[in-house]
Amino acid sequence: MxxxxxxxxxxxxxxxxxxxxxxxxxxxxxxxxxxxxxxxxxxxxxxxxxxxxxxxxxxxxxxxxxxxxxxxxxxxxxxxxxxxxxxxxxxxxxxxxxxxxxxxxxxxxxxxxxxxxxxxxxxxxxxxxxAPSNPLRMMNHWDNMDGSIERGYSGRSFFYANDEIIVDDRTVDYARFMASIGINGIVINNVNVKWAATDLITTRFFDKVKELSDIFEDYGIKLYLSLNFAAPIELGGLPICDPLDEQVKQWWKNKIKEVYDHLPNLGGFLVKADSEGRPGPFTYGRTQADGANMLGDIIAPYGGIIIWRCFVYNCTQDWRDTKTDRARAGYDYFKGLDGQYHDNVILQIKNGPMDFQIREPISPLLGGLTQTNQMLEVQIAQEYTGHQIDLCYLIPMFKEILGFKTYCKSDNDTVADVVSGRTMGNKLAGMAAVINTGNDYNWTGNDLAAANLYGFGRLSFDTELSAEEIAREWVKLTFNLEQELEDKLVDMLLRSREIYEKYTSPLGIGWMVTPGDHYGPSVDGYEYSRWGTYHRADHLGLGVDRTDKGTGYAQQYYPQNAEMYNDPHKCPENLLLFFHHIPYTWKLSSGQSLIQYIYDSHFEGYEEARKLADEWKSFEGKVPERAYNCISHRFDLQVNNAHEWCDQVNSYFYRKSGIADEKGREIF
Amino acid sequence: MxxxxxxxxxxxxxxxxxxxxxxxxxxxxxxxxxxxxxxxxxxxxxxxxxxxxxxxxxxxxxxxxxxxxxxxxxxxxxxxxxxxxxxxxxxxxxxxxxxxxxxxxxxxxxxxxxxxxxxxxxxxxxxxxxAPSNPLRMMNHWDNMDGSIERGYSGRSFFYANDEIIVDDRTVDYARFMASIGINGIVINNVNVKWAATDLITTRFFDKVKELSDIFEDYGIKLYLSLNFAAPIELGGLPICDPLDEQVKQWWKNKIKEVYDHLPNLGGFLVKADSEGRPGPFTYGRTQADGANMLGDIIAPYGGIIIWRCFVYNCTQDWRDTKTDRARAGYDYFKGLDGQYHDNVILQIKNGPMDFQIREPISPLLGGLTQTNQMLEVQIAQEYTGHQIDLCYLIPMFKEILGFKTYCKSDNDTVADVVSGRTMGNKLAGMAAVINTGNDYNWTGNDLAAANLYGFGRLSFDTELSAEEIAREWVKLTFNLEQELEDKLVDMLLRSREIYEKYTSPLGIGWMVTPGDHYGPSVDGYEYSRWGTYHRADHLGLGVDRTDKGTGYAQQYYPQNAEMYNDPHKCPENLLLFFHHIPYTWKLSSGQSLIQYIYDSHFEGYEEARKLADEWKSFEGKVPERAYNCISHRFDLQVNNAHEWCDQVNSYFYRKSGIADEKGREIF
Missing domain, CATH: 3.30.379 (Chitobiase; domain 2)
Structure with missing residues (x-):
């Protein structure tokens, strides 16, 4: 060691x-x-x-x-x-x-x-x-200044402890690693800007932020800050933070000048507004564009940009309400403002319309916006994909996302085209990931989760790389394995996302996770909640009708996609339950009934998780002992997790449907 | 004010x-x-x-x-x-x-x-x-020394803040109130003894505990402490806390002498051992009696007693396991040791075999033990009964408990007889309540929850008092109402428990609460958990088979009760699902099917909760404004809670059974 x-x-x-x-x-x-x-x-x-x-x-x-x-x-x-x-x-x-x-x-x-x-x-x-595919290649830290990390599974923050900023040799190594995979922008604080983090744009922290910024600059990386939209109130003592109010604007002018006086290399600000309790322009009857443009105009003279998140939805939905659809919210809020955002404003759009589930359709905002700078946001912090306990190599998912044909133009219309700026010729475009790091020895909790860290950077730099190429690069760089084991580990990585999907929520329905924590199963955990995340299972079937007869979400896509998603016979089966309420007896293309598919995929997923854990045993003595033990322990936990998912989901649907497993396996 | x-x-x-x-x-x-x-x-x-x-x-x-x-x-x-x-x-x-x-x-x-x-x-x-019915009439505080209260719904502790003991005028008033209702023993710290509370038996806190003890003594109350069974390890630096180890015994001898040197009026110790992660004699292959007697023998010369809780069960059950039954645990662990406990040891037994649900059968240990000092533990902190938001006057429940005929003898065989010592002629006997107080202005969060505080004291002093007599006393003493409103408030109190039961979990099945917090519905919240608290609902029916064909729990009662509970036709209907797995189509004595009963009782309960809230409006101007507003706010919250319970439970069972409400009301 x-x-x-x-x-x-x-x-x-x-x-x-x-x-x-x-x-x-x-x-x-x-x-x-x-x-x-x-x-x-x-x-x-x-x-x-x-x-x-x-x-x-x-x-x-x-x-x-x-x-x-x-x-x-x-x-x-x-x-x-x-x-x-x-x-x-x-x-x-x-x-x-x-x-x-x-x-x-x-x-x-x-x-x-x-x-x-x-x-x-x-x-x-x-x-x-x-040449890099994307102008902006960013990491978003959800680190809080008390040292905790929202959705962090790798220890505490290496940027903060006890409301102070840490600058040490680890900071330098971190910057080296990020530059080595092509990252050129890093947001150092959680988008939920609270408590001490609000002070990051004050003299309390300028000196230390400047030290960080200098280290980043050594490696060609711009530092960005997440901003508290209510800073005029919380820092300035103003009664409001209305973006069209002259006093508010003046406050921001002074503040941003002060910030750039101290942090001349600052890239700009990331803003989460009007979302999950965060303040924003809606409070004052203003649009998201009003909020973003106000800040954009003020920061423009300094060369800064405003990255505005599109994660806006009603998080106090009544579960009884089947008309409101959280999936619609992004498009409903932002599409109407297309073309109104100023040149140095860019919208950051999550890959799916919900929230980083193991399988979601692509957000219809991507390419749906045709006159607005936009970038893709993905999450390599494994919030819903196994907490960096379960193996889940996410690059195959990101490849699917990037390869999705939006039909926003006759060519150059994939998500990769859109977010790189190729489709519309934008200069401001790119990809961002919610990062999966912490101060654990191995940075990412599970050593194997570093494949996602490495992979996101490489992919954002070159979206043509395949998931396998990236996996192989990472394995070769990280370990010193003979060819057979290298192949095996690459294969394990490549299978892992599908395995995780099999033993968790089926066919795009998502959720079914323990509320709050988001690890482990709780089929009804969000079913009667305010979060807009429902499976609507009853004794006959499950799934959410998002067709033109349901919430109409499918109509937010361009016609070719809308028609595909609207028809349960054309809808990709791995998204069937996202778009349709389907009876348990529905026949899938495999010939299985829906309920039998649920049983089969869960038993298979659990079995395959056990196989992964078993395969890992052959790496003993072939990778550093510390990594071997850390990963082994996590595979043990993953097997338990898969077991719980398998049995709980199967039992839930058996108890609800009353339809027995054709293969007579044990369901409780 | x-x-x-x-x-x-x-x-x-x-x-x-x-x-x-x-x-x-x-x-x-x-x-x-x-x-x-x-x-x-x-x-x-x-x-x-x-x-x-x-x-x-x-x-x-x-x-x-x-x-x-x-x-x-x-x-x-x-x-x-x-x-x-x-x-x-x-x-x-x-x-x-x-x-x-x-x-x-x-x-x-x-x-x-x-x-x-x-x-x-x-x-x-x-x-x-x-003359008091019970020799021991005790309050158990679950206050922690950081000022939090486990299952506290009335603010912070008035005994502790920041790991220090508070002694002030409020302490004196508290002692007055307790004496005024006949309480003669108070355990001042949480049974889960951790962190600073372990030090309550050290010089760090003796002086302050003595001040508290003196105030209590002024009012004829003995102070008791909850004990950390692992204190020989945590305080003494010993490697073990095996109750039969000579070094451990010697440590306790010295420690208890030291304690009594400083706190000569101490009543004794309350111990939660081998329960929910607490240390205990099981670790060393010893029995609960070994643990209790060791402490009992050492404390005897000082006139102290050991109160040993019987809340011992496997809290890491596999939900798939239908043989293990948490309800059996108390009897299984303690009945075999009957007669082995020494004279100054008393077992404190929760009223039901599970954990303070709105409806449970009586613990078969009560009266099941025939040669052991025993006392009844109830909970006026409304952990599972509405968090002192929802109105739930608990004295009718306690009356039912006390009136339960155990058949342990031919006469004097009710729970009241058993726990008063009448049945067996014990001198050490009584009742304890987990208290519902905190440092809120009104002491109990909801002003009306003070009826439970008052009521428990009065009932423990005189178990012959009726729930109505106690309610009327409390109303007369607390408010200055004209007769009509006094009658109305008494009536509201008396109806409240049944109303709460109606809109929450049906027919004795219990739980269905939000995990951890225990307020509000989550029908499957504990269904796939490790806590042994399942409803086993499937598409045909629900309930736990605890008959001789199931877990055999019913056989833990004396034959008259065992036969009653074992037969679904003789079992009291309000406990039907506690003892039996019953199809939704089962006909109840009312002629309703089980599923229709679930729908009806939930709609009724919600309706009646709204009626309570409405009735309260007539008290405006008739009670102090502060109390009026506080209670009004809580009734608003209760109506919301009842609404959620009603709709979630009904929707859950409709979705699962597929059987429509006969009355065509809206179910989601």
Whole structure:
């Protein structure tokens, strides 16, 4: 165990050197040519520093040239071994060239080269060029200043403790890791801005935020803050925070000037308004655009942006009310304002219309908005997908999301096109993830959950990468496995999302989780609640009718999708219960009845979870003991969880339907 | 509003004087003759002080004589107006006599006289004698030293804040109120003894506990402490707390000597062992008797007693397991040890086998044990009965409990007989309530919940009092109402328990509450949990088979009761689902089917809750505004709660059974 309290994730040079039999402390033989870039630039310095660490095992001199190439897109790079040579066993004079038009590109090219080296690709495919798919590639921290993390499953915050900001060596490592996967923006505080976090835009915290911001800047990352829309009241002592009130605007003008005086590199603000009890423009009869534009106009002179979340819905619904549909809310609130948002405002839209379930349709706002900057929000914190206890590699889900054809145009109409800015030619576009980190030794609670952290960054940088490519990269970088085990682990990752889906809520209905906590089953846990998340199961069937005869949600899509979702015979079966109320006796394409599918998938999911746990046993002695034990313990918990899900869901539906399992398995 | 921060409950002399038109500050004209008792005795001093306050409105001289009468039972009294005269309008020389064989009896007689006066009985029926039904009449506080109260619905603790003990004027008033209803023992800390509370038996807190104990002693009340069975480990640094280990015994010997050196008037200890995660003798393969007797033997020389709770069950049950039955646990664990407990040990037994539900059968341990000291535990903190939001006057329930014929003997076999010691001639016997107080102005959250506080004390002193008599006393003492409203309020109280039962869980099945919190409905909330509290509803019926064909729980009763409970045709219908799994189509004696009964009772309960709220409106201006508003607000909440219960339970069973309401009312 290293003396520091955290792992090096996919940049664990020492472990790689050890695996290849190289002694530590070898004299560095790296020579960097850097005539095109300013060697004193902070980002260039970081690139040089990282190369020195990554090539510390080189026994011969390696030459690396930084070349400016204005033809390369912003933040993109080309990497080549034009000088010739091997990454891991260089001869004297061997070398590599990294081209970019800017420093960020240079840094990303550097990490590309390092990845190749760490993956052991000795004569690697490094004659590549790569431009980032998305201009904005962001992480959203839901860290609170008391050190807790909303939906955090990896320990406490490494940014905060006891209402103070922490800046230490871990902060630097964190920035390195984020840059290494292409992240260029980080929101450091929870979107629910309360208590001390409201003071992040005051002199109480400016100095420490500036220290963080400087570290981020070293790695080409902009720091963003989540904003309390009621700050004019809470900080300014004003009676209101009406975005059209002159006093309020003046307060924000002064405040944002003050902020930029202290934090000149600040990227901007993320705002959750009028959602789940947060203040917002609705209080004053103003629109979401009124709120966002007011802040956008004020921040524009500083080059800042306003990221406005679209997670607005009625969270005090009466469960008896079958007309109101939470799924409709985003589109209903935001579509009508399309075109009214100013240029430096961007809407951040969750991938689905509900809330990060294991299976949801794509939010109809994505592409539904055609004249508004928009970015995709996903959640790698496994709130509803197993709390970083259960294995759930999410990149396959994100690939599905990005590949979804919206029909908003005749071409370039996938979600990937929309959120990258390709569809509409926006400059402000991208992807954000609610991050899954904490101060655990392994950063992500379950070591394997780091695949989602790594994967989101890589995918946001290059949406063409496949889920398998990303998984394989991460496995190669993280562990030192023989081929068979590498293949096995990649396979486990790739199967994991479907397994989790099988033993939890069926066919897109979602929820059925323990209220509040969101881990483990409670089929009726949200059924009679205020949250708008119902399965509507009765003795004949279940599912929510969101067709034109029901809540009409399906009509929020472009016609091709609307027709598909509206018809239970055309609707993708994995979303059947999201869109339709279906009898238990309904025949699925497999020939199974719905109820039999529920039984079968749950028994299978539980069985497959046990298989995962069993497969993991073959990694004993092949990965670091600490990781092995941590993951083993979590697989044990996952098996228990899958068991509970399986038996509770099956028992619930058996008791409700009275229809026995065809295969006569034990249901309680 | 008085300047003090708490009300005077049923001893509100000022309000009574004001209601009868007497000015405050009238010169006291009371003369107390006290030749038989020591005027300097602390209890006698309290009696004198209380009489002075209560007769402060007297315009003529009133003479009161304290007379020792050794023929009167311990703590009993006689009160007479043998000198003649009126309580509220005395003539010079009018007077009263209070006889007792001890100081406590004298004090209780004093309060009897005062009650009569406050109730406005001018020439009252005060030629009475009364001996307490129960030797022990106790309140159990579940107050924690951080100031929180486990299952507290009336604010924070008035005993503790921030791990310190509070002693102030409120403490004195609390002791007065408790003495006025006959309470003679108070456990001041939560049975779950953790953190700072473990230190209550150390020098850290002795001084302050002694101050509390002294105040209690002024009012004839003994202070008791809940004990951490693991104290030898946590305080003593021993590796174990095995009750048969010599080192452990020696530690307790020293500790208890130390405790009595500092707290010579301590009544003894209450122990929750081997329950819900608490430590206990089971850890060491010892019996509950081993644990209790060890402590009992050590405390005996000091005159102390050990009160040992019987709330022991498996709280990590698998919901799939239909053989294990939590209801059986108390009897299974304790019956086999009958006769093994030492003389100064008493078992404290919850009224039902589960946990303070709105309707449960009587614990078969009560009377099932025939050679063991035993006392009844009830809960006036409304954990499962409406959180002191919903009106639920519990004395009718306690009367049913006390009146239950156990058949443990040919006569004197009711629960009242058993727990008073009459059945077996025990000296150690009685009743305890988990108290419903906190530091709210009105002490009990809902002003009307004070009827349970008052009622429990009065009932434990005189189990022959009817629920109506007690309700009327409390109403007369607390408010100054005209007859019609007094009758109405008494009637509301008397109906309230049945109303609450109607809109919550039906026919004795219990639970169906929000997990953890226990307020509001969640039909399946505990159905798939580890707590052993299931309703086993499926599409055909519900209820738990506890007959000889099921878990066999019914067989724990004496034959007459066992036969009754075992047969669904003989079983009292209000307990039908506790003992039997019954189809929805089962015909009840009313002719209703079970499912129709569920629908009807829930609609009725909701309707009746609305009626209660409506009736309360007629009290506006007739009770203090503060109380009126507080109670009105709670009735509003109760109506919402009843609405949720009604709709959720009905919808749940409609969705599950598919059987429509015969009356076509709206079910969701």
């Amino acid at each position: 290293e003396s520091r309290g955290w792992s090096q994730l996919w940049l664990d040079y020492e472990s790689k050197f050890a695996a290849s039999g190289v002694a530590n402390g070898t004299e560095r033989k790296i020579v960097i040519e850097c005539s095109d870039f300013d060697r004193n630039n902070r980002v260039i310095k970081s690139a040089v520093s990282e190369l020195n660490r990554a090539f510390a095992d080189a026994t011969k001199e390696v030459k690396i040239s930084f070349v400016r190439n204005e033809k390369i897109a912003a933040q993109g790079y080309k990497v080549g071994n034009i000088i010739g040579g091997s990454l891991n066993k260089p001869q004297d004079g061997d070398g590599f060239i990294i081209e970019a038009s800017d420093e960020n590109g240079l840094l990303y090219g550097t990490f590309h080269l390092i990845r190749e080296k760490l993956m052991g690709r000795d004569y690697p495919d490094i004659s590549v060029s790569c | 008085e300047s003090r921060g708490w009300s005077q409950l049923w001893l509100d002399y000022e309000s009574k004087f004001a209601a009868s038109g007497v000015a405050n500050g009238t010169e006291r004209k009371i003369v107390i003759e006290c030749s038989d008792f020591d005027r300097n005795n602390r209890v006698i001093k309290s009696a004198v002080s209380e009489l002075n306050r209560a007769f402060a409105d007297a315009t003529k001289e009133v003479k009161i004589s304290f007379v020792r009468n050794e023929k009167i039972a311990a703590q009993g009294y006689k009160v007479g107006n043998i000198i003649g005269g009126s309580l509220n309008k005395p003539q010079d020389g009018d007077g009263f006599i209070i006889e007792a064989s001890d100081e406590n009896g004298l004090l209780y007689g004093t309060f009897h006289l005062i009650r009569e006066k406050l109730m406005g009985r001018d020439y009252p029926d005060i030629s009475v004698s009364c």
